[in-house]
Every structure is written in structure tokens, then in C-alpha cells.
Amino acid sequence: EVQLVESGGGLVKPGGSLRLSCAASGFTFSSYSMNWVRQAPGKGLEWVSSISSGSSYIYYADSVKGRFTISRDNAKNSLYLQMNSLRAEDTAVYYCARGYFDHDILTGYGNWGQGTLVTVSS
Amino acid sequence: EIVLTQSPGTLSLSPGERATLSCRASQSVSSNYLAWYQQKPGQAPRLLIYGASSRATGIPDRFSGSGSGTDFTLTISRLEPEDFAVYYCQQYGSSPYTFGQGTKLEIK
Numbered sequence: 001e002v003q004l005v006e007s008g009g010g011l012v013k014p015g016g017s018l019r020l021s022c023a024a025s026g027f028t029f030s031s032y033s034m035n036w037v038r039q040a041p042g043k044g045l046e047w048v049s050s051i052s053s054g055s056s057y058i059y060y061a062d063s064v065k066g067r068f069t070i071s072r073d074n075a076k077n078s079l080y081l082q083m084n085s086l087r088a089e090d091t092a093v094y095y096c097a098r099g100y101f102d103h104d105i106l107t108g109y110g111n112w113g114q115g116t117l118v119t120v121s122s
Numbered sequence: 123e124i125v126l127t128q129s130p131g132t133l134s135l136s137p138g139e140r141a142t143l144s145c146r147a148s149q150s151v152s153s154n155y156l157a158w159y160q161q162k163p164g165q166a167p168r169l170l171i172y173g174a175s176s177r178a179t180g181i182p183d184r185f186s187g188s189g190s191g192t193d194f195t196l197t198i199s200r201l202e203p204e205d206f207a208v209y210y211c212q213q214y215g216s217s218p219y220t221f222g223q224g225t226k227l228e229i230k
Contacts, residue, residue, distance in 0.1 A: 035219075037167075037221075044208075044210065044221060044222075044223050044224045045159070045161075045167065045210050045212075045221040045224070046221065047212070047218060047219045047220060047221060050217070050219065059217040059218070059219070060218075061218050062123070062218065095166055095167075100169060100172055100178065106153075106155055106214055106215060107172065107214065108157035108169050108171075108172035108173075108178070108212070108214060109157070109159075109167075109169060109212075110169045110178060110179075112166035112167055112168075113166065114166060115166060
């Protein structure tokens with residue numbers, strides 16, 4: 001069974017940093033692109049970042065470019081999101097999501113974690 | 123950036139009725155790389171449709187997707203009680219991989 005478990009969320013002050021992790025199991029992690037999607041309280045989904053299976057291709061939303069860094073460790077079956085210079089508008093539940101098809105970054109998101117809440121407030 | 127506009131914002135229907143949800147893109151979606159997701163309160167989204175018209179594994183055949191270019195539709199042929207939720211479209215053909223703002227499907 002595919003499992004994605006996010007961790008690392010919490011309360012942080014504006015300008016602070018946080019590192020999110022997503023532990024994957026139940027599939028060959030190194031074969032799939034991975035993604036971060038966030039959802040502000042009561043709002044819709046916002047794509048944040050994507051990384052290909054071998055880390056060759058990385059993309060960011062303009063709203064986080066230069067502040068967030070996506071990475072993965074295929075040996076540890078883990079996905080990460082380093083978030084710096086956090087702002088109040090970054091407050092959201094952050095989901096990690098797996099690409100539906102393997103070896104393809106241009107794919108829908110077939111499996112999602114339960115999300116981790118990041119709150120940016122003084 | 124491709125902007126996706128979903129309509130209507132809220133759709134009020136009864137179980138057994140047919141639902142038609144629209145997703146319009148500001149420019150053509152590359153290779154019809156358009157997905158639909160369902161999200162229920164307190165849950166993560168679930169992939170329903172990819173490639174504009176292909177159902178994901180385990181999705182009932184009452185869900186169907188159609189369209190190409192800039193106009194896409196999600197149709198639920200006969201609504202079941204568990205189908206009342208929020209639906210999002212997403213284009214994943216060109217970064218940034220944007221989502222629509224969502225359509226809330228509520229019980230009439």
C-alpha cells in the first residue's frame with residue numbers, strides 16, 4: 001500500500017524557516033516524480049513545487065521561488081521542502097503527492113499524504 | 123502561467139441527478155494534460171481523471187472527463203451521496219502546474 005507521511009509542520013514567526021519531510025513507503029520511490037501542494041485554511045489547492053524521479057527537473061510556483069527548495073533522498077525514500085523567509089501567506093496545510101505514472105513528471109497526482117500544517121505568525 | 127477558471131462556483135443538485143462541471147484554461151493545455159480531483163472536508167484530494175478523459179484506478183465509471191485545448195468538463199452521470207464534495211481541475215502540461223479555484227457540489 002502506498003503511504004506518504006508528512007512531518008515538520010508547526011508554528012513559525014515571519015522570516016523564519018522550516019523543513020518539511022515526506023516519508024514514502026509501499027512503492028519504488030526512486031521511480032516517481034514527487035510534488036508539494038498547499039492549501040490555506042478554507043481556500044483551494046495551490047501547487048508549490050515538483051521534482052522528477054532523479055532530481056534532474058525541478059519546478060516552483062512564482063510565489064515560493066527563491067525562498068523554498070525541494071529535494072529528495074531516494075536512498076531514504078524521502079522528499080523534503082526547505083522553506084525560508086516565511087510569510088503569513090505561506091500558512092497552509094502542505095501535502096506531498098506522488099506522480100500517477102512512474103518516470104514522468106507530466107502526470108496527475110495519484111497518491112497524497114494527510115498533510116502537515118504550517119502556521120506563520122508572530 | 124495558465125489560469126484555470128472553474129464554473130459554477132457552487133452546484134446544488136440531488137442524488138441521482140447529472141452533474142456537469144466546467145474548467146476553462148486561459149491558453150491551450152499542452153497535450154490535454156488536465157486532471158480532476160475530488161476533495162472532501164478534512165481529507166486529502168483524490169485523483170479522478172488524468173489526461174482530460176482517463177479515469178484513475180478505482181474510480182467509478184459514473185465519473186467521466188472530456189474536452190481539449192482550453193475547455194474541459196467533468197461529468198458525474200448519476201450522483202451518489204458520497205459524491206458531494208469540492209472538485210478541482212489542474213493542468214500539468216506546463217509549469218507552473220496550476221489548479222482551478224474549485225467547484226463545490228452540494229446537496230439540494
